Amino acid sequence: DLYSNENKDLPEELTEKYTLTRVLGRGACGEVRLAFAKGSCEKFACKIVSKKKFSVGGNTPISMASQVMGEVKILKALKHPCIIKIEEVIDTKDVLYIVLELVDGGELFDRVVSVNQFSEPVAKLLFYQMVSAIKYLHDQNITHRDLKPENILLCGENNETLVKVTDFGLSKFVDGGSLMKTFCGTPTYLAPEILVTAGSGTYTKAIDNWSLGVILFILLSGYPPFSDERKDMDLPKQIMGGHYDFPKKYWDNISEQAIDLIKKLMTTDPKKRITINDAIQHPWFKDDEMKTKANKLMYPQADGMVPPILVWLLYTLLTNEFYCSEKIAE
Numbered sequence: 001d002l003y004s005n006e007n008k009d010l011p012e013e014l015t016e017k018y019t020l021t022r023v024l025g026r027g028a029c030g031e032v033r034l035a036f037a038k039g040s041c042e043k044f045a046c047k048i049v050s051k052k053k054f055s056v057g058g059n060t061p062i063s064m065a066s067q068v069m070g071e072v073k074i075l076k077a078l079k080h081p082c083i084i085k086i087e088e089v090i091d092t093k094d095v096l097y098i099v100l101e102l103v104d105g106g107e108l109f110d111r112v113v114s115v116n117q118f119s120e121p122v123a124k125l126l127f128y129q130m131v132s133a134i135k136y137l138h139d140q141n142i143t144h145r146d147l148k149p150e151n152i153l154l155c156g157e158n159n160e161t162l163v164k165v166t167d168f169g170l171s172k173f174v175d176g177g178s179l180m181k182t183f184c185g186t187p188t189y190l191a192p193e194i195l196v197t198a199g200s201g202t203y204t205k206a207i208d209n210w211s212l213g214v215i216l217f218i219l220l221s222g223y224p225p226f227s228d229e230r231k232d233m234d235l236p237k238q239i240m241g242g243h244y245d246f247p248k249k250y251w252d253n254i255s256e257q258a259i260d261l262i263k264k265l266m267t268t269d270p271k272k273r274i275t276i277n278d279a280i281q282h283p284w285f286k287d288d289e290m291k292t293k294a295n296k297l298m299y300p301q302a303d304g305m306v307p308p309i310l311v312w313l314l315y316t317l318l319t320n321e322f323y324c325s326e327k328i329a330e
């Protein structure tokens, strides 16, 4: 087949189960290729992660490799409609192959670029799903650590679609420690406490909440709150000082509640920053129409079903009724 050449260099543990084909993109940890399961031809996304990135002198520290596998074990157990599912992990000497759920709608980053900015109702629908996913992660005591529009995938071509968070949890192991990766790219989504402590501080879940605030800012305005094009202040200083604003030109038609949530998420002091539990309860999300749409996207199988509690109630009433009528007859 077209890719038989490329697949012949892959380990048998992988090729006996999957055929890897075209590159879908590049995640934080490495290349992602479209994979077809042999037999079923079911499609997956296979992330190819070189272990050499965290090996010392060519030898992968056993502890690190087992930590990565321990991390993957935790991630495999995760189950949320807005979190990419891990199908399986094939661990070879030098490379980790992470077989993941396939999503076809592309990255949120590219969608924001193409639509410039989302309407507030669409931004709210997408953001509510992200907050739900991160609340689920935080409830499992997992911090994403690298939230950005590139790590938010969309399931459909339309904007009112299901969202999937990807590239979580592994970054602290796979790239030789998040410090190395954290200070590689631009810190657009990075929480100020990481910059202030130069990464030596203790990471808390609050860093994810800051990144969510930056993402919401971009969804609603189409541009980032901090920019390295500013002449009067460099990017780290803008972030550490929380120097961002809401110019009328871009924010006049955005609700005060949306801006309030951004401010609470993008609070420089992590101790004063809104928690994910409080964020999901924010007044901006008190929107039944949005929640109905979000729940239909997240739990399509539940749509139109009679809620289990009602089935139980009906059963109890009917059986009691029958029991009583028998007793009365006696």
Ligand SMILES: Cc1n[nH]c(N)c1-c1cccs1
Pocket (backbone or CB within 6 Å): 024, 025, 026, 027, 032, 045, 084, 100, 101, 102, 103, 104, 106, 153, 166
């Ligand atoms: C993971 C995953 N599942 N479905 C897609 N398209 C991906 C990608 C992540 C990063 C680039 S592509």
